[in-house]
Amino acid sequence: MSKYNLDYLDELEAEAIHILREVAGQFEKPALLFSGGKDSITLVRLAEKAFRPGKFPFPLVHIDTGHNFEETITYRDKMIERIGEKLIVGSVQDSIDQGKVVEQKGKNASRNSLQTVTLLDTIAANGFDACIGGARRDEEKARAKERIFSVRDEFGQWDPKRQRPELWNIYNGKIHKGENVRVFPISNWTELDVWNYIRRENIELPSIYFAHERDVITRNGQLMAASPFLNMDEDDIVEHKKVRFRTVGDMSCTAAVESDADQLDDIIAEISESKISERGARMDDKVSEAAMEDRKKGGYF
């Protein structure tokens, strides 16, 4: 009798599909949070594998800061057209216009933290009971401790001390009215796993992931794309560099890295060699050692 063995990408994929189908089976009104980044693009691919030839049992939800890379929005709209699924957009600009949040001031102003309010409002307005997200445990040490089914109270808060035990591959999605569950099907994937999967599956990505020429300025030792969304002053020197982005977020808080990697293979080689972690290019995590823990407690993705 010959032994069989799942390759690690097959195993991670099978686990993620299992989780997505559990969401479909356990919840009344789930949604898939789509940022336009590679992790949520991977989730879309996994959802195709879980539910085709049927429709997705959930819409995609994009929390739009209004400070997007144009390439992300182009990609998003093209992808929605291809997969023929429903997209719901929650707009941070609307939250600002409604006076629910106030735009940050000063040089390091960003709309990243404002997203939480828009996200919670969008969840409430649509009555979502489960939101699928692309967070991974290797990203950050608070995330390393979060469950795959992570229950949030009606204020969207995560309570790390009251997490439910999560045993075997049995996921308890029971919640009270008003609560919702954040579900992370690719919790056990690393950044490199995602890239290897994208290569294996031949998944198209927004062009900003690949090396390109761009005007940038240096802020706190990091390269930021020069854009109308960045509060710039005379100290800021605009330089033209060949860069790429390792994550896709709000333009005002997503830093670029200098790179010549314009092909997937080059990116994978670069990451394998890399000496800086992915979230190291996110200024929003740099504020304090417990930055992510605090944002998650407040209802962040």
Added chain:
Amino acid sequence: MNLLKFFTAGSVDDGKSTLIGRLLYDTDSILADQLEALQQSNRKNDDGSIDLAILTDGLRAEREQGITIDVAYKYFQTEKRKFIIADTPGHIQYTRNMITGASTAKLAIILVDARNGVIEQTIRHSYLVSLLGIEHVVVCLNKMDMVDYSEEVFNTITDRYKTLATDLSLKDVTFIPISALKGDNVVNESEHMPWYKGQSLLHFLENVDVETGPDYNLARMPVQWVVRPQTDELHDYRGYAGRVLSGSFNVNDKVTVLPSGTSSVIERIEIFDQTPSEVHAGQSVTLHLKDNIDISRGDVLVNSDHLPQSSQLIEADVCWMDTRPLDEHITYLLQHNSKVTKCKVREITHKVDINTLEKQEAYDFKLNDIGRIVIKTADALAFDFYTDNKANGAAILIDSRTNLTVAALMFRAVAD
């Protein structure tokens, strides 16, 4: 390349976090900005070197108290294998967290402080490993540098542990003398212990055989979702989507749907755009049957010639995981894979003192208590005994007042 999930049992005092930090550090799994954050941190070892334990501290409360509260997952890879570590807390008050981390692991690392030998905690951790049926056990005798790398100390402790392993029916046990702090036998082989002829811990982890052969007798697939596009061109498409829990399925296999007992034959197997002729445990698939029968979420497809147990009365080992004690008067929800049914606790058989392994008469079950109960379910469950088939032999209890997961169950027998 395949994936190995393992968990580490031990406390901060045994150097558990240092061991994990060492595995990550010596396999170059720490990135520059994380290392920078480490170096900036105030915590240092006595000799001024970086305190590797910080790498595994996640939550603020844990950093403040210098302890591990919850399971942290860490990832690293070598040329040979990818690893997921569930770093679980060792203290008795976090038994439920240890069980959470251990439930999906194929291998357990039990840390023993070479100065103290086998202590109460070692017995407790080993008991949990035995209860959860973890296939491989590595006992790391840590802090060998503090006992002059003594072979005699190593032999005394391993002899004592072998007796314990026999008592607990642990099968595959390997002993490795290490110093997590100094790096002996963790990744690199030690120069200080020429008497030790075995592999370093990492080499062992890379080489341990965790593959299984296909076993058609144990073919089980709970249906998670029925794919029905209901479009014009796919009007009759009806696919049963789920993850093969155990065993293997072939096209043309005769399968039975439980609990209804209806039988049919597998017509086609799909994995997205592929149509394999066979699928195995762990794969997420869509099955098509020759006959159009009523199947919905919570049903399970099994090999018709090797049916699982079917009963409403089941004897199970239980670990209680909630601050509210077990209440024999209320109805819980039992979740067995994708199946949820109501459930009552009919009888508490005994409780186990997990420090001494003595069985005691019990009238109540509180947080972290472990023992045996008899449950009665509203619907009959199609299950296997945990010893024969872990994947189909376990369940959780949910308290419908709080929706919390309150207990882990491992099915041991059909009760009368």
